[in-house]
Amino acid sequence: MLDDxxxxxxxxxxxxxxxxxxxxxxxxxxxxxxxxLGVAKRIVQRAELAEEVLHDSFVKIWDAADSFDPLATQPxxxxxxxxxxxxxxxxxxxxxxxxxSYHDDALEDPDGTLDRLFEWAEGADDLEDRRRAADWLRECxxxxxxxxxxxxxxxxxxxxxxxxxxxxxxxxxxTVKSWVRRGMANLRQCVETCMGIAR
Amino acid sequence: xxxxxxxxxxALCGEYIIGTLRGGARRRFERAMRSEPxxxxxxxxxxxxxxxxxxxxxxxxxxxxxxxxxxxxxxxxRYRMPWHRRAAFWQGWAVAATAALVFTLAMLFLPRPSETLxxxxxxxxxxxxxxxxxxxxxxxxxxxxxxxxxRPVLAGPKQSYELWLIPVAGTGPVPVAxxxxxxxxxxLATAQLGQLRPGSTLAVSTEPAGGSPTGKPTGAxxxxxxxxx
Numbered sequence: 227m228l229d230d231x232x233x234x235x236x237x238x239x240x241x242x243x244x245x246x247x248x249x250x251x252x253x254x255x256x257x258x259x260x261x262x263l264g265v266a267k268r269i270v271q272r273a274e275l276a277e278e279v280l281h282d283s284f285v286k287i288w289d290a291a292d293s294f295d296p297l298a299t300q301p302x303x304x305x306x307x308x309x310x311x312x313x314x315x316x317x318x319x320x321x322x323x324x325x326x327s328y329h330d331d332a333l334e335d336p337d338g339t340l341d342r343l344f345e346w347a348e349g350a351d352d353l354e355d356r357r358r359a360a361d362w363l364r365e366c367x368x369x370x371x372x373x374x375x376x377x378x379x380x381x382x383x384x385x386x387x388x389x390x391x392x393x394x395x396x397x398x399x400x401t402v403k404s405w406v407r408r409g410m411a412n413l414r415q416c417v418e419t420c421m422g423i424a425r
Numbered sequence: 426x427x428x429x430x431x432x433x434x435x436a437l438c439g440e441y442i443i444g445t446l447r448g449g450a451r452r453r454f455e456r457a458m459r460s461e462p463x464x465x466x467x468x469x470x471x472x473x474x475x476x477x478x479x480x481x482x483x484x485x486x487x488x489x490x491x492x493x494x495x496x497x498x499x500x501x502x503r504y505r506m507p508w509h510r511r512a513a514f515w516q517g518w519a520v521a522a523t524a525a526l527v528f529t530l531a532m533l534f535l536p537r538p539s540e541t542l543x544x545x546x547x548x549x550x551x552x553x554x555x556x557x558x559x560x561x562x563x564x565x566x567x568x569x570x571x572x573x574x575x576r577p578v579l580a581g582p583k584q585s586y587e588l589w590l591i592p593v594a595g596t597g598p599v600p601v602a603x604x605x606x607x608x609x610x611x612x613l614a615t616a617q618l619g620q621l622r623p624g625s626t627l628a629v630s631t632e633p634a635g636g637s638p639t640g641k642p643t644g645a646x647x648x649x650x651x652x653x654x
Contacts, residue, residue, distance in 0.1 A: 300472075
């Protein structure tokens with residue numbers, strides 16, 4: 227598991243644009259590229275496209291490193307968001323859906339899929355509340371209605387758009403849109419209840 | 426459109442995180458997050474709730490080409506410590522420079538070889554292939570060593586030859602001189618006067634320019650011979 231503290235240090239050092247920046251950026255790449263490539267591959271489905279996404283994302287990470295706010299954002303999540311957005315854009319220009327059919331894991335074995343794709347155990351450096359937040363999220367995902375959970379996992383992990391989801395799940399666009407929206411709202415509400423701040 | 430108090434702010438945050446907010450809508454949302462701090466705070470709150478960490482099991486190794494291309498396109502060489510600022514370089518340089526200085530001084534203060542320098546051959550150094558041999562002659566006062574190669578051999582621009590004395594006692598090679606040519610005449614260091622004894626070995630290794638950076642042979646030993654007389 228990538229250690230947020232190390233990644234944060236390397237990002238800040240890269241942003242400094244001094245004599246240590248290239249070495250820090252290289253370490254950042256070596257540490258995080260395999261995970262980020264895995265994220266990209268699940269969305270664009272093709273190895274050469276995923277490497278293109280990885281390249282473009284690291285150009286962005288290098289350029290935007292100085293706007294990364296270490297107090298506000300978790301660094302690994304920040305990098306993952308850059309890769310996912312880039313991969314989603316790439317996917318939409320390459321009509322990936324015709325190249326390879328989606329994995330159906332999320333439909334047939336939602337719990338197994340959640341555990342294969344995500345790491346729920348706490349990291350050594352985790353604060354207590356982050357560990358609990360991960361537990362709650364895992365718990366709340368399994369409590370969602372099946373269709374909501376499937377929509378969220380497919381959209382998040384494979385980068386499917388509303389219309390791709392609709393085609394894949396063979397449901398009207400409006401229905402799928404409301405599953406996604408309701409799924410996210412329910413997820414938030416469930417986690418908030420766990421946190422004890424629900425309305 | 427200001428998002429801070431918009432009734433759809435939560436829905437948009439959710440769509441943004443899950444990835445279904447696309448194209449122009451996503452870019453407008455990102456712009457709003459940069460210009461509206463309260464809306465950005467709401468997105469952070471969402472991120473603190475929904476930020477699953479990917480498992481190691483999804484990892485894949487990128488080909489080395491990706492990093493090579495990044496290095497080139499971002500011109501990362503600009504952000505590396507220049508070679509002349511690195512500590513390792515200066516440590517190596519200090520040793521090499523000292524060796525070179527000793528060599529230069531030896532050449533400067535050397536009594537010019539002349540007809541009057543009486544020498545006696547103490548060793549013949551040869552390589553494994555026998556292509557070249559070097560005789561080592563010691564002056565009668567034991568202070569000057571003269572090397573004669575069977576044919577002229579000059580060190581390349583990035584290398585030096587270094588002559589070593591390997592005493593019988595087995596204390597390991599002791600540096601004698603750094604050479605640019607296998608034909609050389611030089612004064613022995615005070616510590617080495619009287620050390621070139623029969624049974625000891627003289628050897629020549631190839632080293633980086635300026636001599637061995639470590640004080641021990643680091644390159645190939647190209648010539649060696651026992652001191653006989």
